[in-house]
Amino acid sequence: MKLRIGILGTRGIPNYYGGFEHISEYVSAGLVQKGHAVTVYNSHNHPYTASSWNGVNIVHCYDPEYLIGTAGQFAYDFNCLRDARTRNFDVVLLMGYTSSSVWGRMYPPNSAIITNMDGLEWKRSKYAKPVQRFLKYAEKLAVKYSQFYIADSKVISSYLKDKYSIDSRYIPYGADLFSEEEREQLDKTDAQKEDYFLLMARMEPENNIEAILEGFNESASAKNFKVLGDTSNRFGKYITHRFKNDSRIQFKGSIFDNTAVRSLQNNSYLYFHGHSVGGTNPSLLEAMASEALIAAHNNPFNKSVLQSDAFYFDNATEVRRLVENVQRHDTERTMVKNNLHKIQYQFNWEKIIDEYEEFILECYHAHNFERIVPARG
Known part of the structure; x- marks a missing residue:
């Protein structure tokens, strides 16, 4: 019909x-x-x-x-x-x-x-x-x-x-899987493999951006932290001002080229997803489809999607611990593969x-x- x-x-x-x-x-x-x-x-x-x-x-x-x-x-x-x-x-x-x-x-x-x-x-x-x-x-x-x-x-x-x-x-x-065509378009100068942490979100308090960046700021990491999102609102201006003295934190603004975003997700060392309110978040699914290793805010919305295939945090102290201790070994590679399987068969x-x-x-x-x-x- x-x-x-x-x-x-x-x-x-x-x-x-x-x-x-x-x-x-x-x-x-x-x-x-x-x-x-x-x-x-x-x-x-x-x-x-x-x-x-x-x-x-x-x-x-x-x-x-x-x-x-x-x-x-x-x-x-x-x-x-x-x-x-x-x-x-x-x-x-x-x-x-x-x-x-x-x-x-x-x-x-x-x-x-x-x-x-x-x-x-x-x-x-x-x-x-x-x-x-x-x-x-x-x-x-x-x-x-x-x-x-x-x-x-x-x-x-x-x-x-x-x-x-x-x-x-x-x-x-x-979400769409990360295609070979997108891989070929990868900008190697901006997305050097596993050299940075990444966060992509609207600049709003419930996305836990401040806790994530505070945890990174207090860490001893030598990596950079790229932040994608428009920082022109009140909270965005507050965040950029608060962390302006940490040269490792790079506010990249909004990037509307989906291939560039997915390349950055794919090549990040650890992708932070701080959303704490809402349903199945599209940017989370895209990070999963882009084969990013994910650290997510510990709440039922994120856990219902990621299950045991992510690291979880509640506060800045736990973010710092992840930044300083997460490795990229077989267990982590299995987490990435499991999330990719979810995209292929559930999402x-x-x-x-x-x-x-x-x-x-x-x-x-x-x-x-x-x-x-x-x-x-």
């Missing part, structure tokens, strides 16, 4: 922004290849201005975020939903709920509504208490107005079951696209059966 599917909740495709855009790009194109008619909603400010991409229909909606800041996201989602109500989609897939669930009464009434429930946004320390309270409320509205749910982490799936007594389908993000895009299609079809049939067959009692 071929369905009409609308994907909302992202800034659009192809991906220029982040996680939900990343997965929407792969899933939408994959569903088109399977014969479905897929529409993705793009911000009118998105760099890609054409009306289709790899067979995916693109609808550009007005997005005033550039004028009024965060409040513009709510207006953008309102505009997308208003348009979606006119298009007779069989299924609407909402990627996240932060600024869309307040419009829950506007969800297209004849479509099966699926929401990817995101990564417990209200836990993020970057948000003030009033914003955290709103995000909890938005989560509650998403549960109320959606009919079906996706969790990209088993931890989130368990949380939804415990908190709201709802079932969700666990479907994680995916590969082909499998994830299949799982999205299977769930979307299930939801469509369940939605239409419930509409046709009256409830008993």
Whole structure:
């Protein structure tokens, strides 16, 4: 059966922004290849201005975020939903709920509504208490107005079951393996094998960047530490100032060349992943796929993905211990191989696209059966 599917909740495709855009790009194109008619909603400010991409229909909606800041996201989602109500989609897939669930009464009434429930946004320390309270409320509205749910982490799936007594389908993000073509493009001058530690993240407190760099700063390591990420925000400026006197720490800014990023991951001595909130993190999967040896913050989200195939830390003291003591021997090489195996068989895009299609079809049939067959009692 071929369905009409609308994907909302992202800034659009192809991906220029982040996680939900990343997965929407792969899933939408994959569903088109399977014969479905897929529409993705793009911000009118998105760099890609054409009306289709790899067979995916693109609808550009007005997005005033550039004028009024965060409040513009709510207006953008309102505009997308208003348009979606006119298009007779069989299924609407909402990627996240932060600024869309307040419009829950506007969800297209004849479509099966699926929401990817995101990564417990209200836990993020970057948000003030009033914003955290709103995000909890938005989560509650998403549960109320959606009919079906996706969790990209088993931890989130368990949380939804415990908190709201709802079932969700666990479907994680995916990653591509580090290709031979990417290896051939490796810049040897910038990615000398195993000569540096590496961290790649948004400059936010919950990513444990300060603890990681503090641990390295206090270490006796002779290696450099490369930090990838935009440091122009308040926390980024604080971090660069705090560690400005350690010449080993190199703030490289944002690097948008994916091949260059993956080469740096592949050639790092140890890759630090400090994310402590969220689901299956795309940058973690890419580091696994790039065959990096990984040290991760000790939390259920990371452990559910990496299991025993990583080093874990809770604080700067433990980071320092890893920096000074981790070796690259057979045990560590086995950890890298095991994580690569996970990408090949658990987190590969082909499998994830299949799982999205299977769930979307299930939801469509369940939605239409419930509409046709009256409830008993």
